[in-house]
Structures are given as structure tokens and as C-alpha cells.
Amino acid sequence: MKFPHQGILKLGMVEGEWVVGVIDEIRMPLNEAVPRPLLVDTKTRYKATLPTEAQMRNSRFQLMCYKYLWDCIVADNFPSGDFYKCFDLDPQSTLSEDVGEYSARLGLRAKTLEDVVNYFIDTCYLLPSSQEKLMLRYEYQRDHSLLKEYVFDHDANWFKGQILKFLEFWSGVREASFVSKDEQWKCQFCKYASICSVTAGSDCSYRGSSTLLIRHISNISQIKRDPRRMDSHANPNILKVCEK
Numbered sequence: 001m002k003f004p005h006q007g008i009l010k011l012g013m014v015e016g017e018w019v020v021g022v023i024d025e026i027r028m029p030l031n032e033a034v035p036r037p038l039l040v041d042t043k044t045r046y047k048a049t050l051p052t053e054a055q056m057r058n059s060r061f062q063l064m065c066y067k068y069l070w071d072c073i074v075a076d077n078f079p080s081g082d083f084y085k086c087f088d089l090d091p092q093s094t095l096s097e098d099v100g101e102y103s104a105r106l107g108l109r110a111k112t113l114e115d116v117v118n119y120f121i122d123t124c125y126l127l128p129s130s131q132e133k134l135m136l137r138y139e140y141q142r143d144h145s146l147l148k149e150y151v152f153d154h155d156a157n158w159f160k161g162q163i164l165k166f167l168e169f170w171s172g173v174r175e176a177s178f179v180s181k182d183e184q185w186k187c188q189f190c191k192y193a194s195i196c197s198v199t200a201g202s203d204c205s206y207r208g209s210s211t212l213l214i215r216h217i218s219n220i221s222q223i224k225r226d227p228r229r230m231d232s233h234a235n236p237n238i239l240k241v242c243e244k
């Protein structure tokens with residue numbers, strides 16, 4: 001079963017941090033006794049060229065993060081108490097007319113936010129964990145022709161190592177660092193490129209110069225508010241919405 005290009009919002013905690021992501025596609029194999037979903041992400045390429053290994057590494061990380069979110073949510077109870085607290089939400093708040101009508105169309109008898117969250121938890125409980133394989137697809141923007149499609153294995157150890165490294169920055173344990181050489185493609189999207197010593201060829205330092213950084217790379221965004229530092233190098237595939 002395939003649901004092409006229907007973004008499926010995933011929300012969950014990774015190492016104590018709330019993370020939001022949108023899974024492009026979930027494929028459910030029909031010919032397996034116990035079908036487990038295959039998570040798929042499709043990247044659109046402006047030029048009909050293949051991505052670099054560094055870009056693919058970022059995409060692999062993104063998909064592994066989605067798998068982690070999916071598997072955690074279907075395996076455990078969604079931490080609804082933390083969710084309300086972190087996002088400052090009142091579980092008893094009444095749904096707006098639009099949301100109420102939408103939930104009714106889905107067959108849900110939900111009146112409050114808590115009703116919706118409970119439906120979400122019950123639904124997740126019935127879902128199987130995802131496959132250990134993940135699929136990345138690259139399409140040419142002009143005609144949507146397939147440039148590359150490849151399946152790779154989830155690597156839980158590598159993923160955890162990467163997450164912990166990023167969280168060290170987010171939690172203030174380490175300073176931001178410049179991008180590595182093979183990641184310098186990110187600089188073309190960076191609003192600090194004109195003052196950065198890497199791109200401007202000067203010695204000027206950007207550390208501590210930013211109060212708010214909003215980056216957009218393709219359909220990816222990351223928001224960080226911290227007066228002490230900026231992060232232009234942590235993986236941009238996650239929208240980080242709250243620090244605990």
C-alpha cells in the first residue's frame with residue numbers, strides 16, 4: 001500500500017527533546033504475514049544530478065530520525081503530560097470549528113484537544129514498528145523523473161551518536177563549529193555567509209553574534225532561540241520546537 005506525497009506528521013521525543021518531522025511516504029507491503037511499514041523520503045533535485053555523499057548522509061539521518069519517532073510512538077505511550085506542558089497547551093481546550101469538522105469527517109467524536117490526543121495514542125498503539133530498511137528517492141524537479149532510489153539499513157548506534165552530538169550544542173555543552181569541507185554546500189543557504197570566515201576568507205568570528213536563526217533548506221527548517229549562540233551546522237532536518 002502506498003500513500004505517495006502525503007506528509008505524515010510525526011511528533012515525539014528524542015533523548016528528552018521534542019522533535020517534529022513530516023514523513024513523505026509510508027509503504028505497507030501487502031504480501032507479508034506481519035506487514036511492517038517502509039518509511040520513504042523523496043528529495044526533489046533542481047538539477048538532474050545526484051546528491052553528494054554528505055547530502056545523502058543528511059537525508060539518511062533525517063529518515064533514521066523519522067524511524068526513531070515512529071517506533072517510539074508505536075512502542076510506548078505518547079507522553080501526553082509532557083506534550084501539554086512543553087507546548088503550553090490546555091488539554092481541555094475546545095477544538096475550533098474547522099478542526100472539529102475535520103475530526104468529524106475522519107469519524108472521530110472529539111470535542112477537546114485531549115480527545116484528539118487520546119485518539120492519536122489509541123491509533124499508534126495499533127500500528128506495527130517500521131522496517132529496519134529505509135528508502136531515499138531523488139526526483140528531478142522539472143519532470144519528476146526518478147534520479148536515484150536506494151534502500152539502506154537503519155543504524156541505531158550511528159543515529160544516537162549524531163543526535164547526542166547535536167544535543168551537546170543545543171544544551172550549551174559545546175560551541176558551534178564550522179562545517180566540514182564536504183558539508184560546505186550548506187554555506188550557500190546561510191544568512192551569515194557574508195561575515196563568516198569560511199566563506200568571506202577573513203578571520204572574523206560569528207560566534208555569539210546571533211539572537212535568532214531561522215534556516216530553510218528545501219522543505220527543511222530549524223528554529224533556535226538562544227541569545228548566546230547560533231547554530232548553523234547542526235543537522236537541519238529537524239524542526240526543534242522545545243527544549244526541556
Ligand code: SF4
Nearest residue numbers: 179187190193196198
Ligand atoms: S556560518 Fe554559514 S557560511 Fe560559515 S561555515 Fe557555517 S554554514 Fe558556512
